[in-house]
Amino acid sequence: MQKQQYLSKNQKIVLEHVEKANQPLKAYSILYNVQKKGLKAPLQVYRALDKLVEIGKIHKIESRNAFVACKNANCVVSNATAFSICESCEKVTEINNSKLSKYLGNFEDSSGMKYSKYNLEFFGLCKKCKNK
Amino acid sequence: MQKQQYLSKNQKIVLEHVEKANQPLKAYSILYNVQKKGLKAPLQVYRALDKLVEIGKIHKIESRNAFVACKNANCVVSNATAFSICESCEKVTEINNSKLSKYLGNFEDSSGMKYSKYNLEFFGLCKKCKNK
DNA sequence: TTGTATATTGTTATAATATAACGTTATGTA
DNA sequence: TACATAACGTTATATTATAACAATATACAA
Numbered sequence: 001m002q003k004q005q006y007l008s009k010n011q012k013i014v015l016e017h018v019e020k021a022n023q024p025l026k027a028y029s030i031l032y033n034v035q036k037k038g039l040k041a042p043l044q045v046y047r048a049l050d051k052l053v054e055i056g057k058i059h060k061i062e063s064r065n066a067f068v069a070c071k072n073a074n075c076v077v078s079n080a081t082a083f084s085i086c087e088s089c090e091k092v093t094e095i096n097n098s099k100l101s102k103y104l105g106n107f108e109d110s111s112g113m114k115y116s117k118y119n120l121e122f123f124g125l126c127k128k129c130k131n132k
Numbered sequence: 133m134q135k136q137q138y139l140s141k142n143q144k145i146v147l148e149h150v151e152k153a154n155q156p157l158k159a160y161s162i163l164y165n166v167q168k169k170g171l172k173a174p175l176q177v178y179r180a181l182d183k184l185v186e187i188g189k190i191h192k193i194e195s196r197n198a199f200v201a202c203k204n205a206n207c208v209v210s211n212a213t214a215f216s217i218c219e220s221c222e223k224v225t226e227i228n229n230s231k232l233s234k235y236l237g238n239f240e241d242s243s244g245m246k247y248s249k250y251n252l253e254f255f256g257l258c259k260k261c262k263n264k
Numbered sequence: 265t266t267g268t269a270t271a272t273t274g275t276t277a278t279a280a281t282a283t284a285a286c287g288t289t290a291t292g293t294a
Numbered sequence: 295t296a297c298a299t300a301a302c303g304t305t306a307t308a309t310t311a312t313a314a315c316a317a318t319a320t321a322c323a324a
Contacts (some may be wrong), residue, residue, distance in 0.1 A: 158310085175313095197309085197310065
């Protein structure tokens with residue numbers, strides 16, 4: 001069987017919902033909102049999310065247990081993710097900085113371990129919240 | 133009231149247990165193992181962990197929902213953490229690389245956001261697992 | 265040393281997040 | 295067609311984490 005080319009029904013439903021949001025969504029909030037479309041159980045959402053994360057269409061914000069759609073045109077860097085998170089309003093933005101990704105993509109430490117993947121989360125106050 | 137100088141009873145118990153482990157521990161595994169010392173409920177463990185994370189004695193491995201003791205002598209960089217995680221044996225190591233921490237500590241992107249904290253998790257295969 | 269504020273504790277209940285296990289249906293391709 | 299893999303649907307349950315409340319301990323200023 002070929003590597004999957006098209007998204008399945010549930011995967012499409014979940015992805016469309018997450019893409020419409022402009023903030024990270026929790027799995028159970030997704031579930032609640034796609035129930036009208038036929039997804040009734042947590043597992044249906046989690047399975048779709050798992051696959052979408054695997055192929056890079058969606059990223060998980062680990063510190064928040066939440067999911068955002070990838071904003072990078074073609075999601076080529078799904079194994080190399082960086083986010084900025086405002087600790088006040090919880091706004092999350094995917095960082096797309098070629099210098100940073102180059103630096104981290106080539107990073108090696110003394111352990112002899114070669115890294116195939118990374119996830120970086122920056123925290124602080126966004127412009128708006130800083131000026132309050 | 134002064135900034136806390138000494139750890140409380142529960143905080144000491146939890147920290148000592150986490151420090152003895154050479155791998156990240158789950159909260160409920162900690163709970164199970166400190167029950168003989170009087171901590172009976174999850175909240176007692178979570179509260180101690182929260183405080184210990186706050187003061188930098190313990191770090192949370194977000195992608196694993198697990199906790200490790202800080203290995204940096206004086207835990208000065210508790211708001212700037214980096215870990216390597218082997219996806220096969222789950223061994224986790226805290227990365228202590230001044231170039232990396234300098235680079236990330238000074239990182240600014242175009243959003244105008246200044247970061248006060250970051251957490252970075254690298255994934256790959258450790259030396260041992262790579263040679264299998 | 266007494267009052268006051270804050271931190272920590274103990275406890276029960278419950279919320280939120282995620283997966284196991286089972287059988288079925290769909291899809292790609294040899 | 296037959297086979298393998300992926301996705302689906304469903305029920306139950308595991309795992310992770312917090313709410314809410316009352317009590318006790320600690321630091322320090324008046």
